[in-house]
Amino acid sequence: MDSALILEWVIKSAILIFVLLTGFAYLTLFERRALARIQVRIGPNRAGPFGLLQPVADGLKLIFKEELTPAEADKVLFTLAPVVTVVPALILAAVIPWGRDVTLFGRQVSLSVADLNVGVLYIMAVSSIAVYGIVLAGWSSNNKYALLGGLRSSAQMISYELALGLAFVPAILLADSMRMVDIVEAQHPWWFVVIQPVGTAIFLIATLAEVNRAPFDMPEAEQELTAGYHTEYSGMKFALFFMAEYAKMIVISSIAATLFFGGYLGPGVDRYPWLGPLYLFIKIVILLFGMIWLRATFPRIRYDRLMAFGWKVLLPLALAVTFITALGIVLEMLWLIPVLSLAAGLFTVAMVHRALRRKAYARA
C-alpha cells in the first residue's frame, strides 16, 4: 500500500463525490425542464442562461432558510437521519467502473474507485443500509404522518429489495462474476438487456421503487401523508434528503447502465479508452430521462397494490427469470433465455391484467 495509491484513491473519491453533487444539482434542473416540456411549459429559465444557475439559487435559498426542530423530537437522531440517508447514496457509486484502465502521468489508473470482487454484493449491502435514514427520520420527528411515511417507505424498500437482488442474478450468472468490470466486459457482443430483457425490466421497476420515485413515491405522497418522513424537515436538512434522492437516482441509473446496458462499452472504446466515461454518461442521462418521463406519465399506485405488486408479481417473476437464465446457461442455449423470459413476462402481464379486470368486474 504505497502512498501514491492512497493519493489516487483520495483524488478519485473526491472527483466522484464532486461529480455526484454537481450531478444532483443539475439533475434537479434537468428534471424540472424535462417535466415542463412534457407539460407544454418552458420551465425555469430565469437564473442564468437557460436557467443554468437555478440550482445555485435553490441551494442558496435552502442554506439560508430557518431550520426547525420539533420540540418533542429526538434531537440526536433527528440531526443524524439526513446524514445517514445521504452517505449510502454517495458511497454506492464507488464500485461503478467508468472505463478501462488508462495511463495517466505514467501510472496505470483504473477508472473506478474500488474494484471489488464482490461489487454487486456491495451494492446490495449499501442500498439495504439506506433504509435507516428514512426510518429514523420518520421516527425521530415524533409526528404521526412522518412515522407512517417512514414505515411505509421502509416496508416498500425492503420488499422491492428482494426483486432487485434477484434481478442482479441474471447479470452475475451471465458474466460468471460479481466484479463490475467483468460484468461490463462480458457484455461485449450483446448487452445483457438483449439477452435478459425481462430481468432488465424487473431491475428498472424495482429501482424506481427503491429510490421512491413516481409512480412508486408512496413515502412522499403529499395528499395522504403531507410529504411523509421529511414532513418536519426544513433548510439544509431537507436539502440533504433531496440530495440523497437525486444522487441515488444518478447512482442507480449508472448501476443499471453497467449491469444491463453495456456500461462504458460502445463503438471505438477499444482504441480510445477515454470514450468509456462518455458512453456511460450518455446511457445514464437516457435512463434518467426515462425516470422523469415515467414520473410525468403515470399516476401513483395505491399502497396495498404497490406491496401486492412487489410480492405477488415482481418477486415470482424475478425467480422465474433467474431460473430461466440458469437453464439457458446450463443448456448452453443463450437464445433460449430471451425467448423463455419474454414468454414468462407476457404471461405475468396477462395474468395481472386478468386479475385486475376480474376485480373491476366484481366491484361493478
Next chain:
Amino acid sequence: MTNLVLFLVLAVVAVVTALGMLLSRNAVYAALFLVLNFATVAVFYILLEAPFIAMTQVTVYAGAIMVLFLFVIMLLGAERLPGTEPLPWQRPLAIFLALVLAVEAGYLLFARRAAGGMFASAAPDFGSPQAIGTMLFNRYLLPFEVTSVLLLVAMVGAIVLTKKEKGGRE
C-alpha cells in the same frame, strides 16, 4: 502495524457499541448501537479476507434483521416501556456468572494457549464468491437445502403467528 492499530480501534468501537446496546434505556438506540456493532464486525470480516461474508453480514444483519427490529419497536411503540424491577438477587448473580464466563474464556485463551498462531498470507482467491459457492453447492448441499426448508418454515410460522384470528373471515 497498521493492521494492529486498525484492529484495536475497531475492537474498541465494537465493545463500546455492544456496551451501548446493553446499557441504553431506549430500545431504538439499542438497535442502532447493534447496527454499528454489526458494521464493525463486517469490517473485521474484510480484514480477515472474507469479503463475501462481510457483504452478506451487512445485507442480512444490518439491512434486514435490524430493520425488522426497528420496525417492531416502532410499530409496538415499545421504545421506552416502564420496566418492572428485576428480582433482587438476579442482577449480582448475572454479573457474577458473566465474570465467571469471561475468566473461563481468558484462561482458555492465555493460560492454555489453545489457539496461538499467526495468519499466513492467503491464496489470492481465498474467500471469493466462486470458492464459497463451489463449497456451498458441493460439500454442503444438504445443509443448504435444509436451511432453505428452515427459512420456509420460519416464514410460514411468522405469518401464522401474526395473523389476526378475528371473526368475519368465512
Next chain:
Amino acid sequence: MPVLEPLIELGRGLWTTFRSMFERPVTYQYPEQKRPVRPRYRGRHVLKRYENGLERCIGCALCAAACPADAIFVEASENTDEERYSPGERYASTYEINYLRCIFCGFCEDACPTEAIVLEDDYELSFTDRRSAIYPKEMLLEPVGPEAEPTPQRTPPGLYTRAVPEMEDPKD
C-alpha cells in the same frame, strides 16, 4: 393479441407525454410578455370621468353598501360651481378601496348609478405592507383626457344640475 393489450396501453400513455414534448410551450414570459385579458375580466377598479373631465362618481356610497367584503370607503362633499368635481350636488371627497379585502366580485360596478366605477384590466396588485394595499382616490381615478380639464373645474351655474345622466338601455 390481447396479451399485449395492457402493455400497449402503458405505451400509449408514454407516447402521449412524449409527443407533448414537441408542442409549442404555452408559457408567456410574464413581465416582458403579457397575456391580454378577456373582455369581462375583473381587475383593479378605475373611477371613470365624463368626456369633459368631470368625475362620474357622485359620492352616493351605493358601491360601499353593495360591497360584500366591506372594502370600499366613500365620503361625500358638496360641489359648487366654482369648484366642481362632478355633475350634481355632491362628489366623493374620499374614495378608498382596500385591496386586501376586495374579492373582485363586481357588485360595486352593478350598484353604481352613474357607471363611475369599473373593474378593468390591471391585475398587478402587490403590496409590501398593509397600508399600501389601500388605494386612495388619486390612484383609482382615470387620468384626464387630452381635450378635457382636470377637476375641480369652474363651470357656468345651472348647467350640471342632474347627477345621474340619461342612460341608454343597459346592454351588458
Next chain:
Amino acid sequence: MVPVTYYVALSAVLFVIGVLGVLLRRNALIIFMSVELMLNSANLVFVAFARLFEGLAGQVFVFFVMTVAAAEVAVGLALIVAIFRSKRSVDVDQMSSLKG
C-alpha cells in the same frame, strides 16, 4: 499481522456482553438483540479460524448461522408481536402464564 488470539478475545468480550444483556435486561426485544450479538461473536471466531486454517468451511458455516438467525428473528419477532397484542407489554417478567 494481528494474531488470531486477539480476535478470539474480542469475540469472547462481545459474547459476555451478550450474555449480560440476556440476563440483565427485561425488555424482550433487547434480550433478542443480545442473542444476535452472541451469534455474531461466534461468527467472528469462525471467520478468524477459517482464515487461520485456510479453509472455507468456517465461512460457509457463518453463512448458515446468518440464515438461521434470520429465521429465528422472523419467528421471534412474530412471537413478540403476538405477546404484545395480548399483554400490552414486552417485559419478560410479565410473561409468566402459560396461556395467553
